[in-house]
Amino acid sequence: MMRRMLTPPSAIEALLFASGEPIEKKQLAKLLGIKDAELKIALRALIEQLAGHGVSIIESANEIEMRTSPEASAIVKKLRESELSRDLGKASLETLSVIAYGTGTTRGEIDWVRGVNSSASIRTLLMRGLIEGREDERDKRRIQYSLTTEALAHLGIARAEDLPRASELTASAQAVIMEEENEVL
Secondary structure, eight states: OOOOOOOHHHHHHHHHHHHOSOEEHHHHHHHHTOOHHHHHHHHHHHHHHHTTSSEEEEEOSSEEEEEEOGGGHHHHHHHHHHHHHSOOOHHHHHHHHHHHHSSSEEHHHHHHHHTSOOHHHHHHHHHTTSEEEEEOSSOTTOEEEEEOHHHHHHHTOSSGGGSOOHHHHHHHHHHHHHHHHHHHO
16 A cells, blocks of 8 residues: 655644644754745645634744634633533542642642542643642652642632641531531430
């Protein structure tokens, strides 16, 4: 079976799609083995091919990126809103709790406390803007997660230190239990 060679515009499209992030023009030309002038021509052809499609090419002075087209923004917004409007779920709430009560909690620590892999929950919380990740100062290979101001506002507190502590929760739970027992009697 004979393989068809991709045209430069199709090759650019494939590389941008696979990358999922901006690519420098110089790197793109190098990957394709073409000169800057040829890249410019191939880019114009690709932009024309994508006219009226759901994706378009965003071009800065030095970089190129494939994004959803402005015309698709309303439908893409609906998709994002539907993803974000769903309840967090037990796993994500557990993960959020571990991060909330920790100080710069790493994924390994979250997994250890929960006893399962927390990657999907962390991704969900990051997408919703409830947590943020920063490089661990002690080990640059790890990310430390903490609550965002959005999460604090959602929880109705000004600082993480305002979260109820275990002793406070236990006292509150005992008060509720006693109150319910008194109502039964």
